[in-house]
Amino acid sequence: MKPLPRVAGGAALCAAMCAAMCAPALSAQEIVLPRKDGSVRFLVMGDDGTGDREQYEVANQMVRFASRFPFPFAIMLGDNIYGSERPQDYDKKFLRPYKALLDAGVEFNAALGNHDDPNQRYFKPFNLGGNRYRTFKKGNVRFFVIDSNYLDPEQVKWLEKELSASGSDWKIAYFHHPLYTTARRGPEVELRAVLEPLFVKHGVDVVFTGHEHIYERMNPQKGIYYFTVGGAAKLRKGDTRPGALIAARYDRDRSFLIAEIAGDSLYFQAVSRKGAVVDKGVIARREAR
């Protein structure tokens, strides 16, 4: 695959990605996002660190989409490195599959999953800065990265403080374990009991989680949109269930999601390993509904 040019953000990023758009052999499906100037664009991926062929194929599809939809950063929903975590595993399960994106300057922002050694917080490319949980801002969006493996009282206190101090237009939380899912292992009801009241109280708009190796979008729960995007390498085929809870689901192949926030609207597309758009839509910011 032809490497993407390195991007620096803003106009430079657009120029670099425009150049990549002209590259041959790009076969991603048509993208109909608004692609507005100044919007916040990112990629969402979960449960990706297997080092298997499927991870590389999904990663290649991400690169194809990046050439048409330049995104300066990605969020990782945990299980970033499965199995052993030797230096060569970081190569095989992260640095090599995402080399084109890393070389293009895409910033990866990881959350920790139950398969992740907490020492991953010191791995610079994951941008955890030595912390198990953190918050960061991109444009008019505040992201809250939560460690759902070990939600101790100290972290809950931190989250409440950061949520209440956030004056951002958009609030997006992401972590590993889903609070709502129809997949076999079911939702993390204890986590929900602790986190959901905070999300509702402080106006969180969207929650992204992984853990279940499928794609799901829930109907809004207490005003919050929940996505499970846990199929960037592993797959539990046929693991979702239809029902009143669910707005869209995809469990036939691996998947990831691209998102763009422009003003009060969040545009999203879920994409399969083969490049098919398997779900898409627009979400209005909570305060604008």
Added chain:
Amino acid sequence: MLPSLNFRRVVLVGVAGVAMGAGLGCKAEEKRAVDPTTAAFEEFAKLVDGYIKLRKPLVDSVGQLDPTKSQPEIAARSTALANAIIAARSQAKPGDIFTPEVATILATLIKEEYRRRSESVQETREDQQDELPDFVPRVNQVYPPTYPLATFPPTLLPLLPALPDALEYRLVQHYLVLRDVEANVIIDVMPNALPT
């Protein structure tokens, strides 16, 4: 504040009450009834503090971690710290930190908390364990790096004595495990912590 904190107080008093035995006068009993738990947890805090003191020069010897380090450096440092801790605690045995007094109180606390939880919560907790292979945790064992770390029930954590950042609780099968986070070493184990 989390409702479970209130629950902790209730359970602690209840546990201590059981430990003290029944049939004592009300006011005197209240004062004395809290003491065994408090004393046990104070002793636990001292033992944890002792571990942190033992650990500090070992950490100094292998260097601090920060996000500027490469992955080989992170891995090498974790291994070196683990080896140093295991060597420094070669005589360590189960119950050194989870003393019998602490273990009795914690086991009661945990079992009471489990009993109080709904069936769906119980199922979730069982599911959290189902990815764990059948390994028996041992003191001074490096937590097998190919095994996932079972998610710790977030409503149970506030009931347990707080730990410094270097340590965390984990559940493995029916064991409560005390784990050094950066070294990935099991520091103590407490069997039969969970209801069967």
